[in-house]
Amino acid sequence: MALLDKLTSGSSTPPDTSGMSKQAKLVCELVADFNSNNLLTQIRNNNRSKSDIDKTYKYPDHFTSELIETKNFKMELLKWKNSHNPYVVLQFHGGGYVGAFKTQYRMFAGLYSELGKGASVLSIDYRVAPENPYPAALNDALYAYDWLLNHGYSENHIILAGDSAGGGLAMALCHYLTDRDRILPAGIVAMSPWTDLTASGSSYTENFEIDPLFGNTNESLIYNSVYPGNHDLTDPYISPLFGDFTGFPPMLIQVGSNEMLLSDSILVAEKAKSQGVKVRLSIYENMFHVFQMGMTLMPESKKAWVEVSKFLEQMMVL
Template identity: 55%
Template sequence: MKENDKTSHRAELMRDIVAMVNQNPVLKQAWQRKKEKSIQNTEFEYPEHLSVEHIDMGLFKMEYLTWNGSENPYVILQLHGGGYMSGLQGQYRKMAGLYAEISSGAAVLSVDYRLAPEYPFPAALEDAVAAYKWLRDKGYESDRIIVVGDSAGGGLAMALCMELRTNGEPMPAGLVAMSPWTDLAITGESYTKNREIDPVFGADGGGEMLLHSPYIGENDAKNPLISPMYGNFTGFPPMLIQVGTHEMLYDDAASVAKKAKEQGVPVRFTVYEGMFHVFQMSGTVIPESKRAWEEVGTFMHKVMGQW
C-alpha cells in the first residue's frame, strides 16, 4: 500500500534538514554529541501520567513505562534502532511515550541491549529474548505482548520471533517494524538506487555503517537471526511494516513484506512517498509521520481487539 503520491512541504523541509545534518561534518558531530549525551541521561522527563521503572538485568538495562491508572492489559516491547551500535536515547523514550498513547495506555518495555563492536551477534538477540521472558515472568501472556522496532530494532524484532519459534516459545500478538534493517549482507538494489536521495545514509551520510557492520562479527551476514530476510516467517504474528521511498533500506522492508505474505503471515506494508529512514521520529511535526503513528495505533487496536 502506498500512502499518498505527494510529499508534504513540511516533510520536504525536514528531509532537507536531515540531509544537511548528516552530510555536514560539523553539524553531524554536534548531533552525535547531543545523542551520546541523551543516551547517558536516563532521567528523561515523561508527562505526569506516565511512570518509569529502571531495571538492571546485569548484562543490560531496561526501562518499564506505565500509564498511571490504565487498565490496558497489553505491553509493548520496544527494540530501538541505531545500527546495533547506539544505545537507548531520549528520542526512543519519546517514542515509548507515543506507543503508550496510541495504544490507549499499554505499558512499554524499552530494552537497552548490549552493543557492537564490543558485543557482536548474538548479544542483542540474547538480550531481546531475556526481555521477552522477563515480561512472561511478570505475568504477561504472549498474546498480550506486541513487539516493535525501528531500523536495526525492526530486524531484531523479527529475529526475536524466529528465535522464539525455534525454542518452542509462543509468539507475541503482533509486530511493528519501522524501516527495518533485515539484510546486513546489503544485497538490495535500493542500496545503490537510493544512495543519492537517502538523506540519512546516502552520499556521505553514514552508509559505511551499513556496509561494514561490526554486529555481524565472525558470522555469516545471511544468518536469518542476523538478517531476517533470509529466514522463514511461517507462524509469525500479524505485522505492520512501514518504509519511505527515499531509503537505502527500502528493499529490506519490501522483500520481507513480500516473503512473509507468501508464507501466510498477515502483513500490512505501507510505503510513504518521499520519506527518509525512520521518519516516524518526527512524531507529529510532519503530516506523514503523524499518519504513520495513527496507522500504528490502528494496527495495535486491531491486534488488541476488545482486550
C-alpha cells in the same frame, strides 16, 4: 491523551503523502546537510554509544516509569496510571546495533502507550557493538521477552515494536523463538526495519543518490556493520530476511520510498506473505529512514502513527 489528540485532531481524512510536506522537506534537508558535514557526522558517531536511559525525563503525569537494571543492560517500564490494559509493547530502539538508547524513544514509548489505550511499554537499552557484537542484542531482546513473561504478561499480550535495527531485531527474536518451538508475540510494528545486512536489495543502488541519511557514500554503517563480527551475514538472527516467516504474528511494516533500505521491507513483506503471514506494508512516498521521528510535527509521520494506532487496536482485544 495529549499526543493521541494531536494525531486525531483536525480533518478526519489522513494527509496525502503523494508529495512531501513543507515540514518533511525541511527535515529532509536538515538530515542531508547533517550527514554531508563531516564534523557533525563525527560528533554523532562519538555520541552514538552513549545511552540516555539514566538521564532524567519527565513523562506526562498520567504515566509512571521504572528503571530496571539487569546484569548486562537496563530497561525502562512505562505504565499508564490506573490502567487495566493487559498488553505491553516491547520496544527495540534503532541505531544500527551500535547506537544506544536515546531520549526520543521515551517519546515513542509514551505514544505507543497512548495509542495502545493504556498499554505498558518496556524499552530496553540492549548492548551494542563494537564492544558487544552479535549475539548480545539478540540475547538481551530474549531476556526482556522472558522478563515480561516472568512478570505477569502472556505472549499473546506482547507486541514487539522497533525501528531500523530495532525492527530487524524484533523479527530476529521471532525467528529465534520459532526455532525453539516457543510461543510468539501477538504482533510486530517495524519502522524502516534493517533486515538484510548483506545490502543485496535493489534499493541500495536505486536510492543511492536520494537517501538523505545513508546515500552517496559507501562508508555508512549499512555497508560496514561491526555487529555481525565473523558470523554469516545471511544468518536469520542477523539478517531476518533470510529466515522462514511461517507462523509469524501479523506485522505492520512502514518504510519511506527514498530509503536505501526500502527493499529490506519489500522483500520481507513479500516473503512473509507467501508463507502465510498477515503483513501490512506501507510505503510512504518521498519519505526517508525512520521519518516517524517527526511524531506529530509532520503530516507524513502523523499519518504513520495513526496507522500504528489502528494496527494496535486490531491486535489488542480489550
